[in-house]
Amino acid sequence: MGNAPVTFCLPEPDAVEEIAALSPDRDWRAFGATRPTWIGQTYLRLREAGHAVALSRTPPDEGVVVIEATSRKSLFAQRLAPQVLLVAVRADHRPQRYADVEIVQNDRFADGERVFFVPHWPQPGLIPRAAARGAQLRTAAFKGHAPNLHRDFRSRRWLDFLRTRGIEWLDEGVPWQGQDARYEQCRWNDFSEIDLVVAVRERWHDPYLRKPASKL
Secondary structure, eight states: OTTOOEEEEOOSTTHHHHHHTOOTTTSGGGGOSHHIIIIIIHHHHHHHTTOOEEEESSOOSSEEEEEEGGGHHHHHTTOOOTTEEEEEEOTTSOOOTTSSEEEESSGGGOOSSSEEEOOOOOOTTOBOOOGGGTTOOOEEEEEEEGGGSOGGGGSHHHHHHHHTTTOEEEEEEEOOOOTTOOOTTOOTTBOTTOSEEOOOOSOOOOOOTTSOGGGO
16 A cells, blocks of 8 residues: 555544544543544554544545444445555454454464554553652552452451551442543552552453453
8 A cells, every 4th residue: 555544533423523632641541442542542642653644534535544343334334435445453352354454452363464463552641650669568459440350359358458467458440331431530540659459350261362461
């Protein structure tokens, strides 16, 4: 395709205008779901790096068009031009056979010909643990969706275990609110005062091979 233009497509109403006004590290709460992360964030970071990319609700008549897998129905309703090279971000969905090229977030599924591995973006807006805290262990925290934490870490036994050792427990779990939730009150990016992160699921029957590394 040479120097063909690259367009990222978001079919949702008002999504283009909203994403275009954001900055991933400043507005990190907006990039927790698949489409904003893969499509919106990738567009913004490439734009900030000076690349000639576009963000649109509708696909152009030519060039490279990048979509996230769940946008396929909305996109196909608009009828793609034959000159378009369609790139589908599979994310954690099934193979997207309709696409000319697929992007996967686990290299287990890449074939180097039509399916390519691209590492997931790091979590935007991260605030690291304060270096001045040294080697002390004074706070332990869970950050994430509440159902994902093993029940043992909500027990009196766990709380007593921490209390007797002078460790404060910070449970920052919230209910799952769907793919497009913003979680405006969460501080999942801030590890400045956290000495220990607890992330233990209750039933580990799924290896989550389709998930990005940030699933951890």
